[in-house]
Every structure is written in structure tokens, then in C-alpha cells.
Amino acid sequence: MGIPHLHLPSKLELPIYSTIPLAIGIVALVRAAWGVLRFIRFHLLNFNSKHALEKYHHGRSFALVTGSAAGIGFGFAQELVRRGYGVIIHSRSQHKLDEATARLKAIRPDPSVRHLVCDAFDFTPDALHAALNAFADLPLSVLVNNRARRRHDTYSARDVDMSVALNARFMAHVTRAMLPALRRAPRSLILNLTSAARDGMPWSVAYSAAKGFATSFSYALTRELRAVGASVDCLLVVPGTVHSQYNNRKQPRGTPTADAYARMTLERVDAAVGWGWLEMVPSMHHDLLLGVGALLPEMVYQRALVGQMQRYLKPKDGKKD
Ligand SMILES: NC(=O)c1ccc[n+]([C@@H]2O[C@H](COP(=O)([O-])OP(=O)(O)OC[C@H]3O[C@@H](n4cnc5c(N)ncnc54)[C@H](OP(=O)(O)O)[C@@H]3O)[C@@H](O)[C@H]2O)c1
Numbered sequence: 001m002g003i004p005h006l007h008l009p010s011k012l013e014l015p016i017y018s019t020i021p022l023a024i025g026i027v028a029l030v031r032a033a034w035g036v037l038r039f040i041r042f043h044l045l046n047f048n049s050k051h052a053l054e055k056y057h058h059g060r061s062f063a064l065v066t067g068s069a070a071g072i073g074f075g076f077a078q079e080l081v082r083r084g085y086g087v088i089i090h091s092r093s094q095h096k097l098d099e100a101t102a103r104l105k106a107i108r109p110d111p112s113v114r115h116l117v118c119d120a121f122d123f124t125p126d127a128l129h130a131a132l133n134a135f136a137d138l139p140l141s142v143l144v145n146n147r148a149r150r151r152h153d154t155y156s157a158r159d160v161d162m163s164v165a166l167n168a169r170f171m172a173h174v175t176r177a178m179l180p181a182l183r184r185a186p187r188s189l190i191l192n193l194t195s196a197a198r199d200g201m202p203w204s205v206a207y208s209a210a211k212g213f214a215t216s217f218s219y220a221l222t223r224e225l226r227a228v229g230a231s232v233d234c235l236l237v238v239p240g241t242v243h244s245q246y247n248n249r250k251q252p253r254g255t256p257t258a259d260a261y262a263r264m265t266l267e268r269v270d271a272a273v274g275w276g277w278l279e280m281v282p283s284m285h286h287d288l289l290l291g292v293g294a295l296l297p298e299m300v301y302q303r304a305l306v307g308q309m310q311r312y313l314k315p316k317d318g319k320k321d
Helices: 016-044 071-082 094-105 125-133 157-184 205-227 258-274 284-295 298-313
Strands: 062-065 086-091 113-117 140-145 188-193 232-237
Touching: 016 258, 016 284, 062 071, 071 086, 071 094, 071 140, 071 258, 086 094, 094 113, 113 125, 125 157, 140 157, 157 188, 157 205, 157 232, 188 205, 188 258, 205 232, 232 258
Parallel strands: 062 086, 062 140, 086 113, 140 188, 188 232
Antiparallel strands: none
């Protein structure tokens, strides 16, 4: 008995109702693979760290970092001094700036350090402009809008005002005042710090909303600067939890210190700007958490956020915050 012949169609023809889902599936797979490759390249194959930020350094260059006597801001100041920048550091207290300067001098014997003493809550645009005018003679090429207020919010009038002032109003006015100086540099950079809380963190309502402001402010500015061909790069930085002056409680494993966070951010700026990104998540740990969070259904995600805030709001050593 001979083997029966199989008659295969010369062309594989799939009905339309199965072609469309197949095409959507392929596009989704390609997107996912692209995301994984991008993640690996950004976090694990970013070998240019030694030369990071060189394109913004023009012989003698200064960086202004707001909120930089402690925390992530001080981490930025340290890393910029290491890379040969002069820094303008900022706090409400002259005493804290003196202490921070002494610590910067331990990194390099004669760093150029200038001080901006200003309360980011209680300022008028004119007074801020006048204070910043004291640096008009300095070749500014980096601005880090770091200062913000990260605490749980109550709905007191002062809390709402403070969240909006420190997280939104201050950065907008500092940027407005410094943009002309940044545009004079051959190439310059603005980094704006937002927070993963911009998605809407319970018990941090005004903070979350103000970080939403920081996000759209930064996106719009980046797009406008590109559209007019300005020599100013602008990038939004999205931190998750970082050990810092304010955030000094026990944190989950993998939480970066303020110094490490500032270093990894500056080391990744060139890649993110070069690839035309509007924002970056410099910590691999944060990027993974945010990626997983984005895949969760809202009910599960909300439970995770509530758990995180409850741990944060728990009195420390029996004391209230
Ligand atoms: N740490 C985190 O877990 C975390 C998470 C997400 C996002 N972020 C973002 O990262 C950035 C830095 O956060 P951080 O945790 O490093 O903050 P931080 O530890 O609270 O920063 C401390 C610095 O801010 C200054 N500062 C505080 N209040 C001020 C005011 N009213 N006017 C002027 N300066 C003031 C402090 O100086 P004086 O007190 O001496 O004035 C000090 O130099 C913020 O944009 C924050 O939203 C942080």
C-alpha cells in the first residue's frame, strides 16, 4: 500500500480573524524584546561613566544644584566636584553650607564652591532673581533642580502650599532665571528630579501632584529646547526610594544611598540624552520595580503602595514623625 500524498497549499493563507491577533502579538513581542534590550543596554552596558558629562565641561564650568547641603543634592555636588566642576550649593542655612563645603574640600583641595542661601518655600521671584544674579559672572553649564519636599502630606494649608512651592514653584523660577546663562554655554544641561510618586501616592497627594508638574514641566521644556535648536539638553530623572537626609529609615534591600544614586544618575545622563529620551530611571532596582508595578492590576498596585506608605508612616523607635 503506497503512502498517501499530502496536498499542502502553495501559499499559507490564514483567515483575517486570525491574522490580526497574530500581527498584534508579533508587535507586542517585538516591543517587549526592545524594552528588555534597552534595559540591559542602559543599566549593564553603559561603559562611558568615566567620561560622563564631559560635553558640558568647557574649561571652567559651574553647576547649580538646589537643595544640596545634604541628601541626593549633596551627592550631585560631590560627583560634580570630582568631575572638575565648580558648584553653587544651596540650602536655607549658611552653617550647613559651610559644613558641606568642608566636605567638598576633602574631595579636591581647591574646589570652586559658591553658596546660595534661600528658603525654597518662602521666596519672591524678584528676591530669588536677585540672589541668583550674584552668580551672573560664573560660566554655568549644569542646573540640577533637585530641591523638593518629600514627606507625607496632610491637608493643612501650609502642607499644601509647601508641597507646591518646594516641588513645583521653586524649580520653575530657578529654571526661568538660569536659562539665559545656560543658553550662553556651548552646551549645557538641566536635570529635573521628579519621583515615582508622580503616579499618585496615597498620603502624599500634594507631593504626587507637584511631581506631576515637574514631569510635564521637564517634558515641555525638553521638547521646546529641541524644537528651537537650543544648545541646552534637558532630562527628567525619576527616583524611587533613596537613603537620604529626609529618608533615613530602614529601607528594603537594594535601596541606593544618596551618593550612589547621584553618581549613577550622572553616569547615565549622556546615554539618555544621546538616545533622545525625555526621562530616565537611573537605578536598575527602581526601574525593575516600576516596570513590574506598571504590569499589575490597579487593585494589586494600590495594595503595594498602601503597604509602602504604612511602613513609612509607622512611628520610628516609638516616636512620631
Ligand atoms: N530620597 C528619596 O527616597 C526620594 C524619592 C523620590 C524622589 N526624591 C527626590 O529627590 C530629590 C532630593 O531628595 P532628598 O531625599 O535628597 O531630599 P533631602 O534629604 O530632604 O534634601 C535635603 C536638602 O534640601 C534642603 N532643603 C530642605 N528644605 C529646604 C527649603 N525649604 N529651602 C531650601 N532648601 C531646603 C536641605 O537644606 P537645609 O535643610 O539645610 O535648608 C538639604 O540641603 C527631591 O526632588 C525628591 O523629591 C527623593
